[in-house]
Amino acid sequence: MENCFHCGEVCDRSTIKHEEKSFCCHGCKTVFDILNENDLSYYYDLQESPGITPSRIEGKYDFLENTVISEKLLEFNEQGIQVVTLLIPSIHCSSCIWVLENLNKLNPAIKTAQVDFPKKNVRITYSSDLLSLHDLVVLLARLGYDPYISLEDASGKKTKTDRSLIYKLGVAGFAFGNIMFLSFPEYFKVDEFWLERFKHVFRWVMFGFSLPVVFYAGWGYFVSAFKGLRSKILNIDVPIAIGIFVLFVRSSVEIIMDWGSGFFDSLAGLVFFLLLGKFFQQKTYAFLSFERDYKSYFPIAVTRLLKGEAINGASNDAIKLKKEEQAQVYELEKGDRIIIRNSELIPVDAILIKGHALIDYSFVTGEAEPVVKQSGDYLYAGGRQQAGVIELEVLKPVEQSYLTKLWSNEIFSKNKQSGFESLTDQISKRFTITLLLIAFVSTAFWLFYDKSLALNVFTSVLIVACPCAIALAAPFTLGNLLRIFGRNKCYIKNSKVIEQMSHIDTVVFDKTGTLTTNQKNGIIYEGVTLSEEEKSVLTSTLRASNHPLSRALYTLLNKNGICTLDSFNEEVGKGIEGVTESHTVKVGSYDYVTKDAVRKSHEVEYENTGKTTVHIGANDEYKGCFVFYNEYRKGMTSVFKELSETCELVVLSGDNSGEQAYLEQILPQGSSLLFNQKPEDKLNYIKQLQEQGKNVLMVGDGLNDSGALAQSNVGLVISENVNVFSPACDGILDASRFNQITTFMTLSRQGIKVINYAFIFSLFYNVIGLGFAVTGNLAPVVAAILMPLSSISIVVFTTVYTYFLGRKLSVSKKN
Amino acid sequence: MNIIYMLLAISVFVALLFFAAFIYSVRNGQYDDTYTPSVRMLFEDELIIEKKELNKSSNESKPIKKKD
Structure with missing residues (x-):
């Protein structure tokens, strides 16, 4: 079978031959023609079959003719120039980028178009005298690039990207490099005349460089430490802030009193490495949003x-x-x-x-x-x-409305992670107390033994024990896991989610769309067996129809022979009819098929039970029907089995209890199964579980799970297509990786183990450093070597370890 | 050796210059999308080749384009 030149799908029903190429449908052929006529056929040279079949657009974008609505979408609108940024989920390859950025060849009114591939949007500048926003969007849609416009676009300003961390990192890195160069001459100290003369200049320049490090780049640590102390939590930023403060004060005092060169390079290096960890931990998926509510699902106008x-x-x-008029939904x-x-x-x-x-x-x-x-x-x-x-x-x-009222529940305004004490915070509590204890004890000792060294020892201890390596262990381990998860199509919001995932002991599943697939793949036939000839006419009739159910049935039946139809009729919304010399076959709704039927060879059981059915009639006789049902996801049984070893399982469904018997059979003993659950019921059920001290992972997919996803400790959304809407959550899992849920959870638990090993590792460095410090021998050069060494070795250790853990995922994928 | 003051001043100045360039490029949004430019960069080269081919073939005969 041939593949479509435009979209690459198998031309299963009707192949259109055009300019020596085959197309699967007229939509694809039209796009090809448009591109070909405008010298844009390079589109097909960049990638093989890059196209998207255009969907029907008649009337779909009429609302953009209402200027009040289109104004809301525009970024800029003055003097005949308009700028708009449109989200186009179907952007997927380099050909897409190319054709969208060459839109001016299709319509000269378009001035520039720039694609942001990771965000899947295009920013178009065009002259509004020649082209309206409506026409522009229709042009895109005709090419198969339908923009996604939702209520969210109309309801507020776009959030600005926060780049402060990059600036801070830049400042710290810049200062670190320069201070290091300036401190080198004194490290390789030889009694040289010139060095003696110029070292003061060097020191003061270093001091100058360290100011932005402490007061800009590292300032966040002071703020966080202060906030932690105010709410009586000894977080990891407390010892870090103490470290930075002591480093800066002691170094400044040293150069003012001309005692030594200070620890400016260690100070800048410390801040730089810490920020680097923060930066690494911050893995974002530009094309995903974890904060969506109903607004991005609802249309903008009606x-x-x-x-x-x-x-x-x-x-x-x-x-x-x-x-008729196009009105905004808010109106x-x-x-x-x-x-x-x-x-x-x-929408209402x-x-x-x-x-x-x-x-x-x-x-x-x-x-x-x-x-x-x-x-x-x-x-x-x-x-x-x-x-x-x-x-x-x-x-x-x-x-x-009934649905949107759910969002007024307090759970949506609460920050889920605020109450969660991370592993690093737990460690830092004990660490800080121990550190202060050692500092005071050793100072007390030196006060008796040699008073001149006491202050030196006190500050040295605080400097060398600054938990840089501990603070780096979690960001790098979790950041790396975040990337490994992402490569395996499990997109997690942030690294804290992975940590929370490791504590999960109860897993709650939604049924529809989560355990079942969205496609109605399962088809069974109920009725009288059709003769070979009837089957062939039926298949040919289905072949001519574009209805999704016809297409699904056709794929099932296309083994049957195909014959030429004498006539073909389609009554939209009711059914289709195919006629040959000997047979007349009717396919469609029950009423349509039985309208002229003389005999009923099959008694209908499925009428009015809410199931999706396609009824078949041949030669005035009602034959039976095809029943479509949602299939359960592949590997569901094994996922249940694996999960039940470590977790308690619950299925919460908003559907009726029709599938109860089947699910009970698959679910392990002791699992709960609840049907007819309203969105609030799901939320409250999870709240109850949490009140019993359970850590709950909610796996859902739809808006009805939003409350439960927000309430649960970790809310994971299963999505067939990650580009389309998914409700607010902590992570999005591609449906094809559903069977790997257990592996992801195991991995998160192992990640915590890695962090623990890294803690032991870094404590080892701290002991060595403290050895220097309490004996009063901490020279700047020792600190300058020990600090980066410990940081880098922790980074290497965690990265390599998580990499090996991640290989397990790719192995389990193969199996 | 007093020249070292001068050298120091110059080196710090140059460093600050690069630092300013970095800040400028971040503020300008150059780091917001690090993927698309890498693809876009390759387009223009091939486009010129393709246009030449087009011209050539249109001179000789009808432009018949085949996918290889």
């Missing part, structure tokens, strides 16, 4: 019917007279009439006025099957319409 005209029109024709008020089209999202709680509503709530409630609603029914916000156009009356504005 079609509203203007009321005035409806009242004026007296007869039934009034419906036709109604005018919707109670009583407004809105129109929701196929595959659009319902509303009542169904008219139309055939088939609402998919799987993302907001966890119900697996789309729900049929009758006119007059209450529709909750967040559902996605799966059939034709429906008309709704708004009941509540968007902020007050």
